[in-house]
Amino acid sequence: MSTTKSKIGSFGGNRHTLTFVVCLCVSIFLWALLKLSKDVFREVSVGVRITNVPTDKFVSPLQKNSMKILVEGNGLSLLRLYAENPSLTIDFNDLQPLGDDRYRLSKTSREKLSNSYLSRFRIRNTISDTLLVKLEKKYTRKVPVLVHLNVNFQREYQLTELKVQPDSISVSGIKSAMDTLQKIDVYIKKKREVKSNFTEIYKPKNTDFVSYGANRIRIEGIVDKVSERVIRVPVELHNVPEGCQIKIFPTEVPVLCTGDLNLLKGLRTEDIHVVADFDQWQEKSTLPLSLTTPKKRIKLRFLNEKSVDFLMKRQ
Structure with a gap:
């Protein structure tokens, strides 16, 4: 019985103490609020x-x-x-x-x-x-934009063209910063496989060291459902040494063309250039080949030969 009474008395004492503490905290808060409002x-x-x-x-x-x-x-x-x-x-x-x-x-x-x-x-x-x-002193020069793609495409789809606007930017800054700034790297990553065109906007951020002449770079990827076509293309000889007659073997090579079906249908042999350039000759019996086309959204690669044999006859 005495134990029960002591517990009740203790609870009553704790309650009074708690009430006092709460009132004290409220008073301090109101006092601080009053001081801070002045x-x-x-x-x-x-x-x-x-x-x-x-x-x-x-x-x-x-x-x-x-x-x-x-x-x-x-x-x-x-x-x-x-x-x-x-x-x-x-x-x-x-x-x-x-x-x-x-x-x-x-x-x-x-x-x-x-x-x-x-x-x-x-x-x-x-x-x-x-x-x-x-x-x-402020140093200014144009710096190219380099896009790094981390993108996977659905089956039968591929990136056929990448448009970057602008593809270079005028950049100004102090000498120490400009000496190390050779390019503007833009990284694009897609979590899902892609089968349609995509657009990304990159905004260069000015710093205490450099400022950019453009506040945004637009990257547009053209994605097509692709087909394939093989075209035999004659080899063009460039920069033949003066006073020399050259014969190459073979004189034409197969080129694998991939792209949109409608674009491939209109592609002609004259639209593809396979070049053997003597400026690239490295004292061997073969010449390396290069492959170009002015056509957009078409990808080319050699099907077999990447070089040609040649015979040189001095006149």
Whole structure:
């Protein structure tokens, strides 16, 4: 009996303690909310991004700038300011040069910043107005776009044409970045087997080191249900040495053509070029063959011979 009474007394004591703790937490929360709702002044340091630099220059990405400013706002806005870590954007034309890559905010720029807002915080004043801005020479050149396909096609279907627009992009940046940028790689992967045309959009992202002259690249894959046709094509001789007479064996080779049936029906021997080029001769008794066609959506490959034998007679 005494044990039961002690448990009841303990429960009653715990209940009073719990009530006290809850009331204390609510009071602290309301007090904090009241404090955070009041306007305060704070000196904060924020990052700076420089825009509209001279067209032949680039702001060195190794140079990071920050500025101390006096802001006004409630405590909730202050918490959001620290969480978001915003930055100021300053026009290069609003800076006054001081020498040695140092610049100062102009009077107009300071007035523009004052009473503007940064992440719901009102900027009241600039504590520091001097920035170190190192400009590097901008290098520009065209860089090709290289598409890497990881695509499987359904049976009897194949990629017959890949259109890339643009197929090269003008890229600008600092020398160290441009020296290593030889191409723009675009990777396309399809989880399912493909039997129809597909389109992908790739958006190059500007960085602190390089900027791209195009904001999107369109890749279109033309997929056809394919048939096959074999055409015998005569071999063309190019760059025959002067004063030499050449005989090749064989004089024509079979070429396997794959593509849409309607396109294959209209394909002529004259549309296919099999070339034996003496500029590719490597002191052997054979000449390698190359295979081209101006026709779109047709794929070619040698059925048997990839080279021809030849006899050379000097005149």
